[in-house]
Amino acid sequence: MAQKLNTLRESPSQTAGPYVHIGCVPNFSGIAIYGGDLGAVMKTGPVQGEEITIKGTVYDGMGTPLRDAMIEIWQPDAAGLFRSANETRGAADPNFTGWGRSPGDMVTGEFTFDTVKPGRVPWPDGRLQAPHITVWIVARGINIGLHTRIYFEDEDTANAEDPILTRIEHQNRIPTLLAKPEASGVYRFDIHLQGTQETVFFDM
Amino acid sequence: MSLIKQSGGFVPRDRDRHPDGLTPPYKTSVKRSPQAALLSFPSSISEETSPVFGHGLLGELGNDLIHNFAQAGQSAIGPRIIVHGRVMDESGRAVAGALVEFWQANAGGRYRHKKESYLAALDPNFGGCGRTITDENGNYEFRTVQPGPYPWPNGMNDWRPAHIHFSLFGTGFAQRLITQMYFEGDPHIALCPIVGTLKSQEAIDDLTAALDMNRTVPMDSRAYKFDMVLRGRRQTYFENRKEGL
Numbered sequence: 033m034a035q036k037l038n039t040l041r042e043s044p045s046q047t048a049g050p051y052v053h054i055g056c057v058p059n060f061s062g063i064a065i066y067g068g069d070l071g072a073v074m075k076t077g078p079v080q081g082e083e084i085t086i087k088g089t090v091y092d093g094m095g096t097p098l099r100d101a102m103i104e105i106w107q108p109d110a111a112g113l114f115r116s117a118n119e120t121r122g123a124a125d126p127n128f129t130g131w132g133r134s135p136g137d138m139v140t141g142e143f144t145f146d147t148v149k150p151g152r153v154p155w156p157d158g159r160l161q162a163p164h165i166t167v168w169i170v171a172r173g174i175n176i177g178l179h180t181r182i183y184f185e186d187e188d189t190a191n192a193e194d195p196i197l198t199r200i201e202h203q204n205r206i207p208t209l210l211a212k213p214e215a216s217g218v219y220r221f222d223i224h225l226q227g228t229q230e231t232v233f234f235d236m
Numbered sequence: 237m238s239l240i241k242q243s244g245g246f247v248p249r250d251r252d253r254h255p256d257g258l259t260p261p262y263k264t265s266v267k268r269s270p271q272a273a274l275l276s277f278p279s280s281i282s283e284e285t286s287p288v289f290g291h292g293l294l295g296e297l298g299n300d301l302i303h304n305f306a307q308a309g310q311s312a313i314g315p316r317i318i319v320h321g322r323v324m325d326e327s328g329r330a331v332a333g334a335l336v337e338f339w340q341a342n343a344g345g346r347y348r349h350k351k352e353s354y355l356a357a358l359d360p361n362f363g364g365c366g367r368t369i370t371d372e373n374g375n376y377e378f379r380t381v382q383p384g385p386y387p388w389p390n391g392m393n394d395w396r397p398a399h400i401h402f403s404l405f406g407t408g409f410a411q412r413l414i415t416q417m418y419f420e421g422d423p424h425i426a427l428c429p430i431v432g433t434l435k436s437q438e439a440i441d442d443l444t445a446a447l448d449m450n451r452t453v454p455m456d457s458r459a460y461k462f463d464m465v466l467r468g469r470r471q472t473y474f475e476n477r478k479e480g481l
């Protein structure tokens with residue numbers, strides 16, 4: 033026997049269940065306790081950089097859209113700075129929160145984020161990562177929140193040197209991580225939970 | 237001697253602690269679980285930062301579900317309880333300023349949701365959601381009514397134990413967590429396919445709140461204590477840098 037390390041263990045995850053919208057987007061659910069839902073607006077004033085919209089749908093293994101999911105995104109501003117207590121590299125755009133939360137459309141399940149194109153941020157060794165947005169998906173039937181990233185199809189050069197994209201064993205799966213230009217300033221990023229188009233999910 | 241660096245990368249998630257994605261007795265998981273292996277990589281600043289939530293977003297009754305949806309002078313029906321606890325990381329450090337959101341069925345086991353079909357009555361004075369922010373010691377508390385167990389479409393006769401859903405933010409987005417709190421002594425805990433996705437009795441026990449008589453308010457509310465633990469960061473003053481840099 034050796035000394036105990038006295039570390040705690042993380043609380044186990046449980047599914048968000050069918051009513052996650054009650055707790056996280058109560059106004060969307062018709063429970064108007066607060067002024068508005070958290071994460072509904074990412075831009076609180078004029079922002080720096082390129083304003084974009086990201087749309088997408090989460091599909092199950094049968095190709096059916098999820099209408100009871102909740103999608104969150106987290107990203108830096110156009111200069112690559114996070115609006116976070118532990119951002120030490122500078123002050124982020126004061127009119128950009130960097131965090132969005134969407135319940136998806138009530139009928140189609142499609143989620144929409146009005147945001148800005150993120151700047152590049154460093155990898156732990158100092159190399160620059162390609163522009164990306166962190167994504168977290170929860171829903172009924174998902175036992176632990178799924179992490180992935182949105183990269184951009186029109187960032188070839190940066191993507192080709194990104195430390196994570198270059199690490200993916202099945203390089204033919206990289207397109208599952210790329211948001212595709214759909215119209216001016218609009219990108220599509222669909223998420224497939226399983227199947228031949230399964231999105232690359234992260235052990236994060 | 238330098239201080240321990242508090243903002244190191246995250247230690248890997250202990251997947252043995254969490255349910256697998258695919259858990260066939262919980263039927264909805266079958267077509268909603270990824271089949272490929274998850275991609276592992278060290279955390280970067282994208283996962284080590286997290287949004288900041290100020291106290292400005294908390295309404296006066298954000299942490300009082302007995303009153304936050306009730307008509308003036310009215311209150312929700314059901315056993316009055318206080319739920320309180322501490323949010324820590326795996327090193328045992330308090331997670332201060334963390335947004336905690338919670339939602340639940342009413343005392344009859346009915347959610348206020350248009351897709352909810354259980355015949356138990358709605359309580360006109362109960363909305364079923366609230367939120368708060370942990371204090372400088374990581375503590376949180378809220379007041380509510382104890383939710384009822386409810387049936388759900390899975391097997392022919394499955395019932396959820398009484399539970400409260402929790403959503404947690406930490407200091408890094410890698411810590412993002414949604415879980416559920418169960419109540420000590422509920423016989424439905426052992427029967428539930430969603431509880432059954434957990435891999436050990438220890439994991440179930442760690443999601444089961446104990447009756448805490450020390451925090452009860454005599455002639456008013458009983459109390460349950462529910463601590464939660466978020467992922468921890470590496471603590472080191474040895475930076476991982478290439479030689480010569």
Ligand SMILES: [Fe+3]
Pocket residue numbers: 049051340341396399401
């Ligand atoms: Fe529930």
